[in-house]
Amino acid sequence: MSTYRNLGLFLALSALWGSAFVAIKAGLSAFPPVLFAALRYDVAGVVMLGYAVLRANSWRPRGRDEWATVAVGAVLLIAAYHAFLFVGEQGTTSAAAAVIVSLSPVLTTVFARGLLPEERLSAVGVAGIALGLVGVVAVAQPDPATLLARETLPQLLVFAAALSFALGSVVTTYIDARVEIETMEAWSMLGGAGLMHVVSLGLGESFAAITWSSTALWSLAYLSVGASAVGFLIYFDLLERLGPVEINLVSYVAPLFAAVTGFLFLEEVVDGWTAAGFCCIFAGFVLIKRRALAREIPRLQAALSGSEK
Incomplete structure (x- = not known):
């Protein structure tokens, strides 16, 4: 039963x-991009802080290292x-953005x-990284002569978002403050x-530019409560049950849902290059994590056998 759960x-x-x-794509028609991202996390942060107060042993960071992790x-x-992602997604499809991320x-x-010396990378791992980068090139299809053209710049911004997230994940691990995940996230x-509100002001965005509508409200509510608050609560639960290797696979299933919902609600079409890029990125991940994935297969088989009895 736990396997099915x-x-x-x-x-x-x-x-x-x-x-x-x-x-995000739907809401960008109603909100300035960085302000939209800031409002999303105003709501999600308050919800997550409430959860941390209820569940964490310490709902406030303590000490320099814990505050450094939060920073x-x-x-x-x-x-x-999110600033890079929201600005970049103005000029690309939902599926393409999900694939790059x-x-x-x-x-x-x-x-x-x-940053982490114990993380060794073999020749096969290097090939996996190269394959992943090939996947991004397949999605973005950059033209060297017009690298900053309207068609290419949004994908580069989404790529910058992926870079930011990856670097942040490693640096927080490097600091190793042992801060509770609920507290850290909140x-x-x-x-x-708060930082995005400052950037939003610097870009000249304002609340007066928001076009309030049912689309604006549902997109903000869905991102704040559904994707952020509820999503991270599920993430925490699965992280404890499955571990970091399996939970990473969410990154490769999410683009499929992005493609389907983008087609159903926004009539976006996934082209062949986007599909090929996704396959390259996933193959690169498998090469890099091949040993960890191999260790997980017997455990998954045992769990499935137990659930069938």
Whole structure:
């Protein structure tokens, strides 16, 4: 029964995070992009802080290292990642953005190689990284003569979002403050939201530019409560049950949900290059994590056998 529960939660998380790209795309017609991202995490941060107060042993960070972890989370995992993503998604499809973001686990390995000496990378791992980058090129299809053209720049911004998230994940691990994940996420969300409000003001965005409508309200509510608050609660639960290797696979199922929901609600069409790029990125992840995945297969087989009895 627990196996089916974990599978159900895994698919639910993939659906929430995959469809979030569609909600972002829909909401961008009503909100200035960075202000939209900031408002999302105003709400999500308050919800997550309430959860931390109820569940965490210490709902406030303590000591320099814990606050440093929160600061990294606020700057890289929340503010930089979402500012780049929301601005970039103005010029690309939901599915393409989700595919580029799915490179994050591959990029995490690159940064870990430099900051975490115990993270060794073999020749096969290097090939996996190269394959992942080929996937991004397939999605973006950059023209060297017009690298900053309207068609290419949005994909580069989404790639910058993936870089920010990957770097933030490694730096928080490097600091190793042992701060409770609920506390870290709550304060990072609130801090990141504050930073994005500052950036939004610097870009000249204003609340007067918001076009309030049913689409604006449902997209903001879905991203804040569904994709962020509920999504992260499911993530925490699965992280404890499945571990980091299996939970990374969410990054590769989410684009499928992004493609389906984008087609159903926004009439977006996934082209062959986007599909090919996704396959390259996933293959790169498998090469990099091949040993960890091999260790997981017997455990999964045993769990499935036990659930069938």
